[in-house]
Amino acid sequence: MDEKALIARRVALELKDGDLANLGIGLPTLVARHLPAGVRVFFQSENGIIGMQPLPEEGFAWSDLTDAGGSPIGAVPGAAAFDSALSFGLIRGGHLDVTVLGGLQVDEEGHLANWMVPGKMVPGMGGAMDLVTGAKRVIVAMTHTAKGEPKIVKRCTLPLTAVRRVSLVVTDMAVIEPTDDGLVLREVAPGITPERVLEATEASLIVPAEVPTMRLATAPS
């Protein structure tokens, strides 16, 4: 299974019926496709809409209805559009149930760095700092390593996105929960052992006696 699909299928299980969710660019389509039956989630796009959905089909694209990457999207019946101040009021004001973002590093404190690599890549933080600061739950969805280097580290060396501890980290190898005691290995991906996760992780992990295999939403029919 493709690592992105694996992550999306695990993340989909974190979304609850009725949630308002903001997912990073690219992920929404994948995650939305894997939502369990009976779970209806409203997706926010921070450029000003609740109720975004993937474009239904060719012929529905419109320049006034786009996602945060500028790509055309659709809107579900009951969608609501608003300006940027209200959009970030939703995010910062505690009205957003969950955000799922990519990551460059997560550390033992549960801190996330995901917006720049000094001297190399300075895209800007966009809405990420507000999302990580304000959402009720912050889920980091990322590959476990980058070019063989661990991304879950003792202490972030890259500039932090926020000092708030993230709620959960879902990678192609594991599900890890930052807690008061440190990072806890909650689940491993199918075919991955806790030992392999430890080898691919720089940070210390707390490994419970039982580490179940990752639960996954079923693939769409």
Place this chain on the structure above:
Amino acid sequence: MKKVIGLAAAVEMIPDGAALMIGGFMGAGTPPRLIDELVRQGRRNLTVIANDTARPGVGIGKLVTAKLVRRVITSHIGTNPETQRQMIAGDIEVELVPQGTLAERIRAAGFGLGGVLTPTGVGTTVAEGKQTVAVNGTVFLLELPLTADFALINAKRADYYGNLEYSLTARNFNPAMAMAAATVIAEAEDIVPVGVISPDAVGTPHVLVDHLIGKERGHG
């Protein structure tokens, strides 16, 4: 007061070195004719305050490619490699602001507030050099109002008074910017008779709009 003016005359009001707030999010909601006319007239050393610099050839990206921008205050430049290239070459100065903070700084200016207290950015590089304020035990950053000489606003429809109606995600920063700049120039896809836009649908009341770009001449 005659609000409707020609495109060229509107852009002629903008001097080199002006600070411009420009509505839009990745080009959606950015006034296309005003951008093209700024490029045609070659205004230089502009400061642009906007969510992003879109892509080369799209919206604000056209100003960057034409090397008209000296400074940009924005939340994201990752989609425009030309902005990044000019930043590294020292030709363009980039101040990165979290998106929600950018919206609130603009709003604060337009709403007569001395600043906003936000938790966003506390403990990060964004907090460097900024005052922090503790309220009931929570630490906030004091972010200051952001104003500009001109706001370039894009609406779906305007009436001849200058009432503006927005559309879906093309709304974004436009309403806040229309409150925050000294002079507001609006461009709408269509201009309709006064009264056609229902009061509930007005996103920016006409008193905020100084100039409205007229329709192109010619019929059919």
